[in-house]
Amino acid sequence: MPADAVGGDAVGGGAAGGGEAGAGAERAAGRGLLVVGDVVTDVVVRHRGPPASGTDTAAAIRLVPGGAGGNVACWAAHQGCPDVRLLGRVGTDTASWHERELVASGVRPRLVVDAEAPTGTVVCLVDAANAGERTFLTDSGASLRLGPADWSGALLDGVARLHLSGYLLFSTPGRALVAAAVASARARDVPVSLDPASAGFLAALGVQRFLKLTEGVDVLLPSRDEACLLTGLSDPADAAAKLSRHVPLVVATQGADGALVARSGVVEARVPAVPAVPRDTTGAGDAFTGAFLAALLAGADPGTAAAEGCRAGALAVGRVGGRPPGGPAGVT
Numbered sequence: 001m002p003a004d005a006v007g008g009d010a011v012g013g014g015a016a017g018g019g020e021a022g023a024g025a026e027r028a029a030g031r032g033l034l035v036v037g038d039v040v041t042d043v044v045v046r047h048r049g050p051p052a053s054g055t056d057t058a059a060a061i062r063l064v065p066g067g068a069g070g071n072v073a074c075w076a077a078h079q080g081c082p083d084v085r086l087l088g089r090v091g092t093d094t095a096s097w098h099e100r101e102l103v104a105s106g107v108r109p110r111l112v113v114d115a116e117a118p119t120g121t122v123v124c125l126v127d128a129a130n131a132g133e134r135t136f137l138t139d140s141g142a143s144l145r146l147g148p149a150d151w152s153g154a155l156l157d158g159v160a161r162l163h164l165s166g167y168l169l170f171s172t173p174g175r176a177l178v179a180a181a182v183a184s185a186r187a188r189d190v191p192v193s194l195d196p197a198s199a200g201f202l203a204a205l206g207v208q209r210f211l212k213l214t215e216g217v218d219v220l221l222p223s224r225d226e227a228c229l230l231t232g233l234s235d236p237a238d239a240a241a242k243l244s245r246h247v248p249l250v251v252a253t254q255g256a257d258g259a260l261v262a263r264s265g266v267v268e269a270r271v272p273a274v275p276a277v278p279r280d281t282t283g284a285g286d287a288f289t290g291a292f293l294a295a296l297l298a299g300a301d302p303g304t305a306a307a308e309g310c311r312a313g314a315l316a317v318g319r320v321g322g323r324p325p326g327g328p329a330g331v332t
């Protein structure tokens with residue numbers, strides 16, 4: 001897996017390959033959020049009604065930066081988190097573009113550049129006639145090759161929270177990276193959050209395997225469909241409560257029904273959604289996650305943080321693509 005890196009000095013410990021040294025005082029004063037996950041190029045195709053088979057369908061098509069990892073990091077920065085870092089893997093084809101876009105959004109990228117695989121690409125089919133609902137055609141590309149060789153415990157220097165994209169669990173290198181990252185975080189008492197990422201990929205991975213792979217995670221952020229899939233329960237509240245017996249804190253997004261916060265087998269908060277007119281639901285869950293984590297880092301309780309997540313989700317669905325407007329809040 002020949003690779004280089006861009007933005008190598010941006011993430012607290014510099015290039016991958018370091019150790020656990022240097023935690024000390026910097027760890028105690030840590031305020032950073034480190035996101036590890038996918039950075040991809042989104043091709044957003046907005047059409048009205050089902051595509052016409054065998055002929056043309058009028059559509060508005062845009063090329064935008066995306067990926068669950070990149071989106072979460074950008075929304076956390078937009079929400080005001082002062083130190084957001086991102087570890088991801090991209091191809092040489094678009095590495096510089098993705099780095100520029102992340103920096104412009106207030107994120108400190110540590111992108112490993114893969115000389116053999118192109119940057120992942122996702123075609124997002126967005127049906128404007130169906131409340132902006134989307135279907136993904138996914139070629140994960142270089143993201144599938146992000147692995148333990150790209151990890152260093154020094155990446156956690158100055159970090160107060162680690163967030164892992166669930167897409168990491170759908171490749172062998174990614175699963176090894178999750179294990180290494182969680183072990184490093186546990187050794188430093190850094191809490192770890194994870195979003196399951198994709199109900200379709202999750203079903204292929206298997207529920208029991210997912211639960212085993214996420215041991216040591218402190219916060220799980222599933223969608224309603226993912227929570228129900230992971231528990232076999234049809235009621236989202238029951239599903240969130242059951243999951244919270246496995247993971248200490250579960251925050252389950254419910255789309256237009258807001259979010260559920262569950263701990264120790266009990267749903268302790270039902271957070272209403274913020275009304276919105278959806279144009280494109282791509283990245284709404286990522287927006288929720290980024291804003292939620294930024295609020296936690298600012299000292300909010302989980303219910304209040306979930307309300308911030310709902311506000312960000314409402315903003316996200318009114319936009320095309322999965323990233324926030326402009327850059328960090330207050331920046332034009």
